[in-house]
Amino acid sequence: MPLTPSPRARAAANNSPFTPPRTTRHHDPEWHIERKPTKSGSLQAAFEALKVSAASKARAPNPHPKTASSPKSNIATRTPLRLDLGVSEWALTGTGTTIGQSPVKKRGGKATKTTIRVNGDRFIPTRSASSPTTTSKIDRPVSRPNSQASGNRPGSSTGRPIPADNTVLRGGVFGSDEDTNASSHSLGDDSEPISYERPNPESLAYQSSVAAACGVDLSTRILAFKPAAPESSKPIDLRTQYNRPLKPVASAAQFRRRILTAPERVLDAPGLVDDYYLNLLDWSSGNQVAIGLERNVYVWNAESGTVSQLLETSPDTYVSSVKWSADGAYVAVGVSTGDVQIWDVEDQTKLRTMSSHESRVGVMSWNKAILSTGARSGSIYNHDVRIADHKIAELNGHTSEVCGLEWRSDGAMLASGGNDNLVNIWDARSLTTPKWTKTNHKAAVKALAWCPWQLNLLASGGGNYDGCIHFWNSTTGARVNSIDAGSQVTSLKWSTSYRELVSCHGLPDNQLTVWSYPTLVRNVEIPAHETRILHSALSPDGQTLATCASDENLKFWKLFEKRAGGAGNSRSGTGSGKGVGMSKQMTIR
């Protein structure tokens, strides 16, 4: 038996023979329309359809008394009705022959496939309203067809409250003309191409009312801005939202490190030559400070606070530069004649004198056993201090006095700066020409410093008319950052424990400035000396900076004090030792 489908279908079949229901059917298109707008609409429609089906059944002259009785109160009797109809169908099939309406029966049988009840009835009034002219072709055929065919169609449509129904319905409509069977097919005909009916005025009105109800305007498109909104930086607790101070707390200041702005110690440095191009101060890894004062070099032991005179050069000369070797055992001393002396500090003996430069040696830098020296002539020589023929390389990149010279900690690169406003970066493997020559500075470049935590980063500072600090990537040669410090940069030192560097300046403020890197925020500015700061040196533990100026003071600044609970005990020994030493008041000389 094809009765498996729901009884409603059969009911629909039953109804089909009757003309009245058919006519109603006609309006299906409209109710497709109403469904289109929104899902909710379709649901509603489906719901109404339910009622309708009941009503239609009621109208249809049903052979069965029960159905006939139901008509008035559709809703109340809805469910029972269907059941009854099902029963009646049974009766029909059973008594098929007796009824004598064989076509009806057949249809019913086929209709069973379509598990739907009739809904079209509800729209009867609208149907009449829709004139043939306004309605589409699709509509017209429907109005004509036999009652039977139409009966099936509406049923099918009602069965599915989904938007897809539209097509189904229409398919059914077409089918109705040809054959009743077609109606059953129509169910599967969703894919059948159907032209949209031209909406009649009422349907339009209905559309718009539905649209309005759903807040949708059919003549418009809803467009979304497709890119996803940026993520919020952190989870948000709305509770904090309503307790907000009008001005945000200065969080940056809160986290800024406190830096002591008073010198920890001041020593006299009488006779310090006021010459920007010299380098007369250095702090050894053995915690000794060497300073060149006119013809003398003094060594101040930071741990014991004792001071000793290391050497005195011959008359009519002066010390132009001092530099400790990496192990802190030897100090190289450049002399105004162009000689370079190597001294053993512990024995206080001169180990050798290397003569090669014709002019004063203003700057030196050690790379293991190699000492690079820069002279007033603009030439840079590399000396191997271990061998007799000490001069192993000539670096010709400057045309004027070399005043800045700094080996990178790994010895792979050498940076030099000169009075010709150039910064040269040399590759240790090929010293014939500089790897990079930078012309950005507008004044002599004395201040050079390699970043301890990013090997290829070099900071350079220009003189009076420049006042800029540039940061270079020594691998690519690119300038990665710049600061306009506003005054002569005489020295630059990176902190070893903070992401900071300190710059020493000349007029007008003779200040020390501590910068954060890479933010380049000015952390603190200390008016350090009464005259321009000439030289600076960082203690081996990286906490203290020594500066000397032409005001003949040597000052010690604890700029990079280790955090209270901080690690770094390896250095604490020297640190504390130094502290003890510093507690004694000492003067050089």
Place this chain on the structure above:
Amino acid sequence: MASEKPKSSKASKAPKDGDRVHKLSLKGSAKLVAEFFEYSIHTILYQRGVYPTEDFTVVKKYGLSMLVSADDQVKAYIKKMMSQLNKWTLGGKVSKLVVVITSKDTGENLERWQFDVQLMGKAAKAKAAADAAGKENPSSNAEVAPPPKEKTEKEIQEEIRSLFRQITASVTFLPMLDSRCTFNVLVYADGDAEVPMDWGDSDAKEIQGGEKVTLRSWGTANHRVDTLVSYKLQD
């Protein structure tokens, strides 16, 4: 923007002022609407905690302290959005702007701020069309079309200010947004509007079974903006 500060103080209700307002061009009016959109978005993002409080800075606008995002990404995002929105608004292509707040965890739409824009001329046209169809069109479009009343800039500002006050106040009845949220902007544009790549068709992102609250309206002689917030009722 024409509606800014010093003028309005001078303005009050002098007939001369009325004249000037009357001349507030359609373009100026549209600009006002577009600007209003931008501030609305910022305000909603702030008030509903879509982005952290610290990301916002105070600016004076409409005689209020408005909070606008200072986060570069958010600013860039809104700027990009506004650049197109301005074009549409000036062209009268926008009928609604919707800010939808969506839960990041569930993807559920939690809140929907809808700004209905009526172009007065357009509304009248729509109504005419509806009449021609022989049916009273009940949609909000045709329904409210009071004769374009001249308003002073001061009055307009006052209306906008009242609305922003209401938006701010609405956090008292809107449910807490507990989960992490993001937002999306929808524009109901005319079918013939040009649509750049960044914009695509969307559903209405309605709040299913949500509560709706209508807020104040404001308008110029050319535009009228109605505001509606719908939100998900808490279980």
